[in-house]
Amino acid sequence: MKPAAVPSATGPRGEPSELVPLIAEKTIREKVEELGRRISEDYRGTHLHLVSLLKGAWVFTADLARQLRLETSIDFMEVSSYAAADRSSGRVEIVQDLQASVRGLHVLVVEDICDTGLTLNRICREIRGREPESLKVVSLLNKPACRVESVGLDYVGFEIPDKFVVGYGLDYRQRYRNLPSISAIAPHETDLSDRKGT
Ligand code: IMP
Ligand code: MG
DSSP: OOOOOOOOBOSTTSOBTTEEEEEOHHHHHHHHHHHHHHHHHHTTTSEEEEEEEETTTHHHHHHHHTTOOSEEEEEEEEEEEOOSTTTTTTOEEEEEOOSSOOTTSEEEEEEEEESSSHHHHHHHHHHHTTOOSEEEEEEEEEOGGGOSSOOOOSEEEEEOOSOOEEBTTBOBTTBSTTOSSEEEEOGGGOOGGGOOBO
């Protein structure tokens, strides 16, 4: 199928006018502060090792990490998944692995969005095999309507409907990650059949 053109850019950050605002910057900030408080309480007195899933979770990770009143360390893993075209195949690739061992550490995986659940399942299985002391997951967004595999999400920012969203780290074809709020792209504006999540 011929890919649809990306809608013409009109806003100051190159955003198309067809974006439909979903979660405002202030609402995100308050939620991230709340998550930071809860996580800081739950892990009080322990060292927390953050594993941020690139690229989508980079903005969320940076904001969340600064809300943690804990001793922390951080590592990154780049994962690519084929969310729509290959939904049933479960194909999730580790494009760039962690730098350091997680053995014996309290690990918190930081993800932008849980959609089919394939990415988090694959990554959690992988990390569990590396024998951390504990393993939990925080996902800023959750799209339960799209779940293919069930995932234990320990902390969730927002449950959202089955819409393709961009901004605050999330992209459509590598665009819009820099938008400070989260918006939906109207389905007729995009061809999501080839979308590749990161
Ligand atoms: P999964 O389907 O739960 O495995 O999610 C795979 C990845 O696809 C997520 O980590 C995101 O990077 C990406 N993704 C899923 N839904 C969206 C969306 O609505 N907007 C942008 N990226 C998405
Ligand atoms: Mg992602």
